[in-house]
Amino acid sequence: MFERDKQSLRDMGVQVETFIRDSDMDDNTESRYFIPAETFVWPKGTSLTPNQLRLLELAAKVWARASFSAEASRAVMRLKALGMASEGLELAGFAPRILTNEPGILQLEEAARDRLEVTFDYRAPERSVERRVVHPWQVRHVAGQWLLVCWDVERQDVRNFMLKRIVSRIKPTGEQFEAITQAQLEDALERLRLFTLQNTAVVSVVPGTEAWVHFEMDSHAHGGSTTYEFNFMDVHLLAEQLRVFGATVTVHAPSELRDAIRSGLEKVANAHA
Structure with missing residues (x-):
């Protein structure tokens, strides 16, 4: 299986794992691929009605012109694979469009998911452009703005960077960072919430x-x-x-x-x- 094919499956949420027998460790042509059942089973007792599926499809259409459009489409495709085909979307003409207008948002989402360190140039208000190296934790939409909640490597502290103030391409450094705890993320989001309430x-x-x-x-x-x-x-x-x-x-x-x-x-x- 080609690497691009495995990545395509992973992008759709399918967890592909590789198995090689000890006797074949020097020959990757003998690799075996499998999908762990526990990662691809719909929760027991859970089902979606046609109306619920149409609402999910409508939500995907809302994002149709945004940076998440491909991910939204793949999510709907997986839902349809459950056998609950859409009967047509009468509400499609009323669906709004969410425009992120932030070219780096998807890359930052992927970096947060894969725990990849990235670097970019950032222009803070009334300051010169500075190079930042960060560990992306989460992309959030807060008070009308998209921002990145992350760990600033140089300053050794949590920082929030407005995506509109990133003035360069976002580049991976090749380093991967340790997974953060839920408590760390919740603490960062609480600090962000309190900061927003002050303004x-x-x-x-x-x-x-x-x-x-x-x-x-x-x-x-x-x-x-x-x-x-x-x-x-x-x-x-x-x-x-x-x-x-x-x-x-x-x-x-x-x-x-x-x-x-x-x-x-x-x-x-x-x-x-």
Whole structure:
């Protein structure tokens, strides 16, 4: 079996293992391949109705144009292999599209899965570009931004890197790191949650504008209010997002966000003066 074929099976979640008899250790043509039954058995007593399968297929279509589209399609293929064929998706026309727009997201997901150390160039706010070497733990979507939760090798500490601030190709170093514990990951995610809660923005928008639609779609019921309060990860990235709405958005807090928006608009005005 070719290595690419084994990798294709593994990408679909099929755990292929290799067995070579002691007498054939010097001859890999005698390799035997098998799939452990316990890794490919549907949980006992679990079944999916046609409606449930259609909902899963709908979820896959939501990701159809995102970086996870191939993985979502493979997951649906495995579900169909159970014998519960889809009867057609009446809701397909209503399926939204999730766009990640982050070219490195899938590579980081794979590096986290395979415990591969990677390196990339990163531009922090108002700082020069720095080379980072990290152990990817998990890719998360937090407060409207994709970020990487990881171990920074040089700083010997947990770090969160915004994917939008990665300014180079993500390259594996060839090193593999030790698997982390669930407790380590949970601690990192709790620190991330607490950090996010410390950053709260309050804005108001003009009703009926693009900004109003943007916030109304992402918010809970406000009872007709046009003032929104939400958490954010990066004040400069948030300023970039709000700047496009111009005068239809008024920032009440924090002052750093107002300053960042004003500074960006002044730069645009000066560049076109």
